[in-house]
Structure formats: C-alpha cells, structure tokens
Amino acid sequence: xxxxxxxxxxxxxxxxxxxxxxxxxxxxxxxxxxxxxxxxxxxxxxxxxxxxxxxxxxxxxxxxxxxxxxxxxxxxxxxxxxxxxxxxxxxxxxxxxxxxxxxxxxxxxxxxxxxxxxxxxxxxxxxxxxxxxxxxxxxxxxxxxxxxxxxxxxxxxxxxxxxxxxxxxxxxxxxxxxxxxxxxxxxxxxxxxxxxxxxxxxxxxxxxxxxxxxxxxxxxxxxxxxxxxxxxxxxxxxxxxxxxxxxxxxxxxxxxxxxxxxxxxxxxxxxxxxxxxxxxxxxxxxxxxxxxxxxxxxxxxxxxxxxxxxxxxxxxxxxxxxxxxxxxxxxxxxxxxxxxxxxxxxxxxxxxxxxxxxxxxxxxxxxxxxxxxxxxxxxxxxxxxxxxxxxxxxxxxxxxxxxxxxxxxxxxxxxxxxx
Numbered sequence: 001x002x003x004x005x006x007x008x009x010x011x012x013x014x015x016x017x018x019x020x021x022x023x024x025x026x027x028x029x030x031x032x033x034x035x036x037x038x039x040x041x042x043x044x045x046x047x048x049x050x051x052x053x054x055x056x057x058x059x060x061x062x063x064x065x066x067x068x069x070x071x072x073x074x075x076x077x078x079x080x081x082x083x084x085x086x087x088x089x090x091x092x093x094x095x096x097x098x099x100x101x102x103x104x105x106x107x108x109x110x111x112x113x114x115x116x117x118x119x120x121x122x123x124x125x126x127x128x129x130x131x132x133x134x135x136x137x138x139x140x141x142x143x144x145x146x147x148x149x150x151x152x153x154x155x156x157x158x159x160x161x162x163x164x165x166x167x168x169x170x171x172x173x174x175x176x177x178x179x180x181x182x183x184x185x186x187x188x189x190x191x192x193x194x195x196x197x198x199x200x201x202x203x204x205x206x207x208x209x210x211x212x213x214x215x216x217x218x219x220x221x222x223x224x225x226x227x228x229x230x231x232x233x234x235x236x237x238x239x240x241x242x243x244x245x246x247x248x249x250x251x252x253x254x255x256x257x258x259x260x261x262x263x264x265x266x267x268x269x270x271x272x273x274x275x276x277x278x279x280x281x282x283x284x285x286x287x288x289x290x291x292x293x294x295x296x297x298x299x300x301x302x303x304x305x306x307x308x309x310x311x312x313x314x315x316x317x318x319x320x321x322x323x324x325x326x327x328x329x330x331x332x333x334x335x336x337x338x339x340x341x342x343x344x345x346x347x348x349x350x351x352x353x354x355x356x357x358x359x360x361x362x363x364x365x366x367x368x369x370x371x372x373x374x375x376x377x378x379x380x381x382x383x384x385x386x387x388x389x390x391x392x393x394x395x396x397x398x399x400x401x402x403x404x405x406x407x408x409x410x411x412x413x414x415x416x417x418x419x
Contacts, residue, residue: 006036008052035059035070049088052078057097065106072098072112095154102161102178110165111174117155117162118181122147122242123210130269130325133241137273140301143328149184159187172201179204183211190217202229209235213242225251230260237263241270246278256286265323268294276302290321293330297337304341311338312361335365335372343379343418350383363392370401378410378417 001007010032011019023031036042037058042051059071075098078088094116101113118124122132131147133139155162159182166178166188179196182188188211196208197220205224209232212220221243224236237255240248255267268291271279276298283295293314300307314334321330342358349355362376373396380389396402410417 001033006039008034008036008042008055010048034074035067037062053089060097060101065109068101068104068106068109069112072101072109072116076116092157095157099158099161102158102165107171107174110170111177114162114165114174114177114181117158118177120149120154121181121184122149123180123183123207123213124177129238130327133238133269133273136242137244138275139273139279139298141272141325141327142297142333144326153184153186155181155185156187159185163187166196172199172203176201176203176207179207179211183207183214186214190215193220197223202231205229206231206235209239210242213239218243218245218248221248222251225255230258230263233258233260234263234266237266237270240267241273244274246274249274249278249282253282253285256282256289256291261323264290265321265325268321269325271295272298293319293334294321294324297330297333300334300337304337308338308341308358312358315361316364318366329368331365332368335362338362339372339375339379347383350385359388363395367396367399367401370403370406373399373401374406374410375417377407378414381411381414382418 009019010022012022014020021032034052034055037055042055045051045054056071056075059067060075062068062071075089075094078086079091079094080086098113098116101109102117104110104113115124122129122136128147130141131145132149134141134144135146135148162178162182162185166175166182168175170178179188190212193208193212193215196204196211199205199208205227206229209220209224212218221236221239224232224239227233227236233255237252237258240252249271252267252271255263256271258264258267271282272294276283280299283299286292287295287310289295296307296310296314300311304311311334315331315338318329318331324330338358339362342355342362345355365372367373373392377389377392380386380392393407397404
C-alpha cells in the first residue's frame with residue numbers, strides 16, 4: 001500500500017464489522033488487492049469484475065505515469081490469452097482500451113502500450129525467439145515451449161498508430177518496438193522496411209532486418225549479412241530462420257563461424273529450426289563446432305545409428321555451448337536418443353555383448369533425476385542382463401538420486417518402465 005492512494009480490497013466478512021482479505025498467500029504478487037482510480041465509492045457496474053474494469057480503465061488516463069503503467073500491467077495480467085495468467089477481461093476490449101496510449105508522450109507508457117500489441121510478434125524480444133522458431137519451423141528444440149502467432153495478429157487493430165510511431169521522432173528503442181510489432185501484421189511495405197534499414201540507429205536497422213522476414217523480398221537480409229554491426233548480422237541470422245526459406249540455408253554457413261559468439265548462436269538456432277532433411281548437409285559440416293552436440297542430436301533423432309559414437313561422447317563430456325538458448329541439456333537429449341535406439345535393438349544383441357559400448361555410455365551419465373537410471377535398470381532386467389543390472393544398481397547406490405524403494409518397484413514390474 002502507498003499512503004495517499006485508495007485500493008479495492010476483495011474480502012469476506014468474518015464477523016460484524018470485520019473483514020478478511022480473500023487471499024494473502026502471495027507476498028510478491030497482487031492478490032485480492034487492486035488500486036482504485038480515486039476515493040469515490042465504486043458505482044460502475046453490478047459485479048466485482050465490472051467495478052475493477054471501470055477503475056483500471058479510468059487509471060489508463062491518469063497523468064501519473066506510474067498509475068497508468070500499473071493499470072496496463074494489471075489489465076494485461078487479467079486478460080492474458082497465452083494460458084499463463086487469468087482471464088477476467090476480454091483481451092480485445094483490453095487492447096482497445098490501451099490502444100490510445102501507443103501515442104502517449106511519456107516514453108515508458110508508450111512502450112508498455114506497444115508491447116501489448118507486440119506480444120504475438122516473433123521479432124519483438126530475444127528471450128522468446130527460440131519458442132517462436134520452434135513453432136514456425138520443422139526442427140525440434142527439446143524442452144522449449146512452442147509459440148504460435150494468432151491468426152489475426154494483435155498489431156493489426158493498431159497498425160495505423162504503430163506505423164505513426166515507427167515513422168516518428170520517438171526514441172530508436174520505441175520506434176524499433178513498433179516496427180517489430182507491425183511486422184507480424186503485414187501492414188508495412190518493402191519500401192518502408194528498406195527506409196528503416198538505412199536509419200542511423202542500430203536498433204531501428206535491426207528491427208527492419210527482422211521485419212523483412214515477413215515479406216518475400218530477401219534483399220535486406222542478404223545485405224545485412226555483411227554488415228559491420230554484430231547485432232545486424234545476428235538479426236539476419238534469425239531472420240533466415242523466421243523465413244524458413246531453404247534457399248537461404250547456405251547463407252548460415254559463414255554465420256556459424258562469425259567472429260561474434262551471439263551471431264554464431266543465432267545462426268545455429270535458425271539452422272536447427274529447419275527440418276533435419278533440409279539442414280542435414282550444413283549440420284554435418286559443423287559437427288565439430290561448438291554447437292556440434294546440438295546438430296548431432298538433431299540428426300540422430302531421425303537416424304541414430306551413424307551418430308552412436310558422438311552421442312556416447314556427448315553423454316560422457318556433458319558439453320553446453322556458450323550462448324545456448326536453453327531447454328533440455330544436450331547430454332540429456334543424447335541420452336534419451338541413445339536409450340531409445342538401444343531399447344529397439346534385438347534381444348540377442350544384448351546377450352552377445354554387441355551393445356556393451358553404448359550401455360557403458362548410458363551408465364556414465366551425470367544423473368539429475370531418478371527416472372532415467374530406473375529405465376536403464378528395467379531394460380537390463382527385461383533383456384536378461386541380471387548381472388549387469390545388479391552391478392549398475394550397486395554403482396549408483398551412493399548417488400543422491402538413488403531411491404531404493406523405486407528400484408525395488410522396478411524389479412517387480414520392469415515392463416512398466418519401458419513404455
């Protein structure tokens with residue numbers, strides 16, 4: 001609470017004249033408490049939802065930027081349609097209420113408003129780039145959530161205002177945000193994007209390169225590849241992934257050896273977003289690079305046999321490339337690919353010792369959970385490798401992930417762990 005402000009507190013009456021806040025369990029989150037527009041009694045609407053809506057919409061017009069920003073934040077949280085937050089308000093109504101603030105004179109307020117319309121643009125922020133590429137392309141990013149844009153981009157309804165900001169004298173950061181928001185709406189022409197690509201600001205030029213992925217002309221992407229700014233080259237690398245244009249795949253070759261680590265990472269991310277069949281030649285040519293383990297997994301997921309030694313090596317050495325975008329650890333992914341392959345092998349290959357080299361590799365994993373070793377133990381028991389199963393269990397008995405009762409359960413029904 002801030003002294004001098006009025007709040008709406010959702011509460012239940014516990015005694016005469018005594019009320020208890022509905023939820024008090026979260027200390028870092030607004031639970032059952034929202035700021036009111038003023039100290040007047042709430043008369044807007046007949047429900048709590050209507051009253052809160054009226055209060056928050058009124059705060060959008062506040063001359064106090066902190067009040068307006070808080071209102072934008074709460075309206076966003078209470079109308080989120082990505083399945084992450086509440087859905088108290090209709091998203092389209094929230095966007096309609098926030099839309100005039102795109103042109104706000106206060107930079108912080110304008111930026112916050114534009115972000116609401118840029119949420120389903122794959123070009124807007126770095127942290128979600130891999131999620132968009134996972135949703136756009138045919139490649140696989142283990143452990144990464146997939147994002148897909150709405151059929152009608154959020155920015156479409158505010159395209160005119162966004163375009164005005166993108167062409168205005170606003171700060172480069174705000175203009176760049178407006179450009180990337182617009183890119184998903186297809187409301188900008190090739191000529192306009194080319195004009196932005198000539199802008200003195202790196203932020204605006206970078207946004208122009210990313211936005212060019214949404215049009216058919218690849219001239220700007222190609223021009224950006226040789227740009228002196230690593231940020232522009234990185235944008236070009238990502239734009240190649242966003243286009244999913246196989247004709248541009250060869251251009252990633254030089255970017256994978258770029259002097260900038262961030263450019264190399266962006267190129268690797270884009271390459272993996274393509275289908276393995278399309279990307280295989282370039283991946284195979286870079287198996288010894290820093291992103292080689294990720295390329296090995298991408299290729300082996302389709303056909304493990306040629307990559308068994310490399311999978312075993314990844315499991316043993318646990319590599320993790322610098323500027324890696326996250327998700328499932330490369331070694332954990334390699335373990336699952338190798339295990340699934342071994343599990344599919346004929347029974348006589350287990351008893352003949354033909355698979356021992358790969359079984360040794362599986363046992364050398366640095367376990368972070370108990371399920372995988374239980375799977376391996378179950379496999380040994382089901383394939384008749386009783387002695388190896390006993391040795392393996394003894395080997396990991398002192399491991400912090402070892403749970404004796406769980407291994408006893410595996411012994412009783414190994415098949416249940418080999419779905």
